[in-house]
Amino acid sequence: MNQPPETPLLQVEDLHVRFRTPQRMVHAVRGVSFQVGREKVGIVGESGSGKSQTGRAIMKLTPPNGIVEARRLQFQELDLARASERDMLKVRGRRISMIMQDPKHALDPVMRVGAQIAEAIPDDLRLSKAERRDKVMAMLEAVHIRNPARVHDLYPHEVSGGMGQRVMIAMMLMADPDLLIADEPTSALDVTVRQQVLTILDDLVTRRGLGLIFISHDLNLVATFCDRVLIMYAGHIVEECVASELAQAKHPYTQGLLASLPRIGSRNAKLAVLNRDPAWLNG
Amino acid sequence: MSDATSLRAWLTAEVTTSPRHASVQRFYYGWLRLRANPLALVGLLILLALVMVAILAPVIAPVGPNDQSLTRRLLPPSELHWFGTDELGRDVFARVVYGSRITLYISFLVAIIAAPIGLAVGTTAGYFGGWTDTVLMRINDIFLSFPGLILALGFVAALGPGIENAVIAIALTAWPPIARLARAETLTIRASDYIAAVRIQGASSSRIILRHIVPMCVPSVVVRITLNMAGIILTAAGLGFLGLGAQPPLPEWGAMLSTGRQNMLGAWWLAAIPGLAILLTSLAFNLFGDGLRDVLDPRSE
């Protein structure tokens, strides 16, 4: 907390994402503003809160029937809101990377894992085949894969969930990005494997000074893993606080959510049911 | 006016009050989705026009389809004979109009014979698996391995020419792809939790297949049959062309195309007009079938 103030990596101001459907216009993200520095920021929300669409809007990966508008979407020196697709090609995967929930769906099933990671190396580095292989091996070790040579030649279906996710992380970090967006990266993983993957993410973020946006529905996980937490409801950010102070949350939605979680020790007690106040729809 | 608005209110009501209300509402929303697809609507309109033409044939046609006039043979299209006359002086327009009845008759009969057979075979094979599946699917494969027209030819040759035999022959070639489709759907549906739920209620296999699996297969079967309709019409036309379907003097479009071939260079309208009718009908079925697929896709619900 005594470090000199730095300009944040990402500054989002008044982000709106709308979808045109045959029935009506769906307003998925309604005027969201936040900043991300070289820290771990969690975005928590239930289904329909707009958290995933916020992540995608930053990378300009919103589905074609979506309309993204923002007063400002500043990533370091670029204003992503006004960037062209050509500019975005230089940003996606290079300076901002994204990890998704299920590695099996994000990996090409007919290509060996090592080859896929190598593909993520930017072309303009002009490395030889041997240099690329070394870089891939180094990254596999960095994600704590104990036998990188063996894993390098495996196909995605031969790789377990936790390892698959580590391969995804390796792939996403090859180009040495500054910002990582992780959309439910551990939801499909077993609880014990989750701890390992999160530790790897934690280490990488600290050592390389990355910014991390961690999108999840798991309030408890985000509160214990991230530095700061943003709670989203119906397209708005309703709460923003330091992770360790989540228990003192002020917004009734956050308080209601915390109160409704079953805990060890809450045996057979009636869980407080969240009473949705329609006023929350307005942020 | 208030009747219309209360009907609208009933159709879009938030709370449905009976099973019939629920299904009518679902049908209505499906109709709205279909209506939003212009090409599908075009297809539907053409098909409806075809049905109207078939029903109102005696009213629309100026003369009977078999009224010959040997002095007025091979006349080109004119105000008197909109599509000209053929080699026996019959009005081509009248023949095409009456021919629509035969086309619809064949298409409809083939659909209601082939679809249930295909559904029954496919769902049974898919649900039971094992030997039932193997035996049924090998029978299916035998039928599938013949090109449609050749197989139909074989059946007609055995059964004798004529429109009813042509219908049976074509139906026998149309059910195998339906069975294959139904089987594939059943394999997926069989593994779902809602089937597991009804199994642990103690339902018998036949109840599960009839009440739970078949309703899920019907949409894709309907779409497939509609899209296959073009092929069915063409097969019927092919049989007619070869003289094995509708027999003369029935104004079946394929048969008309066949006789029209002989005079094609001098009297283009004899082949072109029935050909165009076949084309338009096939196209209409295809467009409508595509639109139906978008509406009936359960994933979009």
Place this chain on the structure above:
Amino acid sequence: MAEHMNPEPMISVRDLRVTFGTGANQVHAVDGVSFEVKPGETYGLVGESGCGKSTILRALCGLNPNWAGEVTIGGEAMTPVRTRSFYRRVQMVFQDPYGSLHPRHIVNTTLAEPLAIHGIGDADERIARVLVQVGLGPAFRYRYPHQLSGGQRQRLAIARALILEPQVLLLDEPTSALDVSVQAEILNLLVDLRDRLGLTCILVSHDLAVVAHMCDRLGVMNAGNLLEELPVSALEDDSPTHPYTRQLLAASLGYDRRLASGAVEDIGG
């Protein structure tokens, strides 16, 4: 020991084995599991994916006839093929509310089906009653599943399981696919119904907090084996002995980087 002090177990499982596949590809999904559930008790089965907990439920409810071992439910020894009357005594609620309801059947049909199968009359009254029991009013009766929210669908799934008035309710991760705020409603409903109807339940979940909330005792599973059985109070005062259970307990509290390095080894590579 007086009999009323030690009632006959409602569910008794002895050396249950379920195997999938043959030869080299054989998987022992459940490898000799034994446990008992007393009448009115809620027993939890906890473990991660692939541990065999759901497989046990499917063998118990009659979905999978390929099991070996001894299973007794309500004093009656079970055979692989169940009688129709069995299904009136044992029912199951599935995990995915979006997949466990027939998409083409309205609520009324879904609830009428089990009654029709068992030839139970006065269906109309029973359907209306069970809808009230699960907190769905009559307005929902003629709706399709896609017109219901996740929580409403799960309520319907519970109603469907209860309409035959079973004594045993098997719950396969009933809240895992629901939003956090909806989970609380459904858990409250399950606890309420369980208490009012005196149901014996087995609750399968990977979420230790959910199991601790609803159950009296639990069994911890891994790779087809039952590692440890303990009362829920043991979780509360942090006394489980098996290292795997301790790991699950720690992980349920959220991320703690001090623990991750001491975790059970990498799976391959």
